[in-house]
Amino acid sequence: MTFxxxxxxxxxxxxxxxIYEDDKKNYNLNLVGIxxxxxxxxxxxxxxxxxxxxxxxWTFRIFPCTTDPGLKTLNTPQNPKGTAIVKEGYYAKLWNxxxxxxxxxxxxQLNNVIVFRDADKDxxxxxxxxxxxxxxxxxxxxxxxxxxxSIKVEGWSAGCQVLQNREIFNPDxxxxxxxxxxxxxxxxxxxxxxxxxTFDYTLINEKDF
Numbered sequence: 001m002t003f004x005x006x007x008x009x010x011x012x013x014x015x016x017x018x019i020y021e022d023d024k025k026n027y028n029l030n031l032v033g034i035x036x037x038x039x040x041x042x043x044x045x046x047x048x049x050x051x052x053x054x055x056x057x058w059t060f061r062i063f064p065c066t067t068d069p070g071l072k073t074l075n076t077p078q079n080p081k082g083t084a085i086v087k088e089g090y091y092a093k094l095w096n097x098x099x100x101x102x103x104x105x106x107x108x109q110l111n112n113v114i115v116f117r118d119a120d121k122d123x124x125x126x127x128x129x130x131x132x133x134x135x136x137x138x139x140x141x142x143x144x145x146x147x148x149x150s151i152k153v154e155g156w157s158a159g160c161q162v163l164q165n166r167e168i169f170n171p172d173x174x175x176x177x178x179x180x181x182x183x184x185x186x187x188x189x190x191x192x193x194x195x196x197x198t199f200d201y202t203l204i205n206e207k208d209f
Contacts, residue, residue: 023056044164070153082119084159093198106142143181
């Protein structure tokens with residue numbers, strides 16, 4: 001399925017989720033994760049969609065990512081209640097810019113998120129009603145391997161939203177290359193420059209389309 005900006009906007013509006021679309025505000029980012037409709041873990045088969053207005057016109061970017069924990073962390077939960085899986089929905093001011101695990105700049109959890117807890121270690125993503133937990137659990141948005149493209153999620157996510165970090169051409173300057181995550185963080189920095197230092201996050205599912 002091809003996920004266009006128009007289709008994503010239609011889904012968000014159908015769910016009454018907020019959209020930053022003021023023509024007078026530049027780099028007011030909308031961060032929207034699209035979860036692949038499967039309960040099989042360990043692939044970067046989800047999408048992080050980023051779109052914003054600049055001088056009244058939309059710009060739209062898509063980054064391969066995972067919105068689910070990897071197989072390694074599913075099989076060895078860090079929390080006795082089970083591995084965290086972010087529940088689909090809208091989260092206001094979820095992140096700000098900080099250090100992921102104290103190591104490098106990323107989006108760091110600032111406010112509450114709702115997660116399912118998967119504790120059965122069966123290698124399947126279980127999002128069962130009644131297992132939800134709300135709080136600050138270190139659910140960040142960060143990258144996988146710093147040196148290129150990661151193929152399997154494994155331990156890169158224990159519930160975090162993780163960009164695959166494949167190398168791409170910089171869409172604003174075709175003469176150089178940048179890592180996707182570096183470009184993603186550049187966009188986040190531009191939002192801060194333009195006056196908003198927290199980042200909302202909306203997680204939807206491909207079945208919503």
